[in-house]
Amino acid sequence: MELAMIGLGRMGANMAERLVRGGHTVRGYDPGDAARQQAEARGIVPHATLQNAVSALPSPRVVWLMVPAGQVVDDTLAQLRPLLSAGDIVIDGGNSNYKDSQRRAGELADAGIRYVDCGTSGGVWGLAEGYSLMIGGDAEAVATLRPVFATLAPTPETGWGHVGPSGAGHFAKMIHNGIEYGMMQAFAEGFAILKKKEAMDFDLGALAEIWRHGSVVRSWLLDLTADALKKNPDMAGIAPFVSDSGEGRWTVAEAIDLDVSAPVITMSLLERLRSREHDSYADKLLSAMRNEFGGHAVKTQD
Template structure:
């Protein structure tokens, strides 16, 4: 089989590096041709035209590592005109699971196998061993399972055998991540603001990263940043949301399942993007009107 990694950003190039380190001979493609200057390996060839996939003598296995939405969907549309029957697409984007089902259905009509794969672990995971949750039909080539398992930490791979299930799991996974990040942020906010004790937050997060109940990769992440700069001065107070938590909250509303922690963590991020919230002016105006309260 011929493995082609499409999308050589931070995640895609890291996954390509892990593949080549493990002895796989692969192709890489990115809209930025200069990406070939960033990594040279005897097992990796850069291609400048995806139409070469149509001429492949072996089965194509395409790993897609593109942004969710139009970049992924448009690439799948293009691949549908290039790939052969029995070729395979593994979509590692954080796509909305309903889009993934549509992509599965479209490629199935051409007998091209589409699998949606939630990929967790960040850049380090893609490079050194990730967590993957794979969705798709129940007829997966054992060789593909072997390759994907080899790219994961021990017990970090699972195959769920239903179209869209991998990206549905990644949606919920990322919603949980929002809530956990918010809880850590609020705890550190209190430690930063209180006046009773003098805490070095780098030391605190190091302490909590070793043996505590709240030990986690996220705690390790913030400890690493605090070690570099205890004031986190390079980071703004704006926090963007990439979409998965919004989809999760929407799905929870459809299913009538309460997810208040995830919903509030999403609202907190949305609020951080507003320079001056009109709602605060409304609150201040009401306080003044009924009680004569002035804000100073």
């Protein structure tokens, strides 16, 4: 199959290269000259403009977006829409909010353009290991794209699937990432406790390696954690600042809207926010309260 990959950052370029390796023709566009040059070296056919990339495709056209979620997607679609025709397919493989995906699908449907939302997991390992793909949208469009999804997935039959109507793919990916927040937080807290037990002198990397085989908590995330602990057991040079890309927030908001209790995911999100408070007013106030009611000592700040 021939398609255009719009956005040749690390993830987009890796996905495009995996498709090329699988025998597909991938035309790529990115506003950055360096990104296009690097893509060409990986077997991707670069184009200097979005219009050139799309016009070079056979009909019906297939365009895969790997651009940042939010306004960038809308801006890209605004440029794409005049270049597309009824029957063409647009895939959003980024981490868009599912409500935005539902809206975009409806807007493009008015022009006969089919919009597929594809939640994509696999990170930097996807090129070699394959991607987990959660796909929402029109069943006929998804069936047309089967060769693409089968190539990107770990195997043609596993790791991908059509999970529901428009928005379902990005909804599933949102919940996937919320679960990921909780799992990461649990590992981080557990290893922090182990490290604090100095009398035991645990080798955290070695312990993680033991857990990787036969343990109930064995997982790919544990594999990656073990690698990180071997490389840098003291986490030297890493600031205690944890970012989030939005999906955890959306998951918590959705849980509230649906009256679903999700304390683990919620607290893991709050811990990420807390990690950014280098000078926490709340912690200072808590210390002051303890001093007021119990006369507990207050540690002064330099």
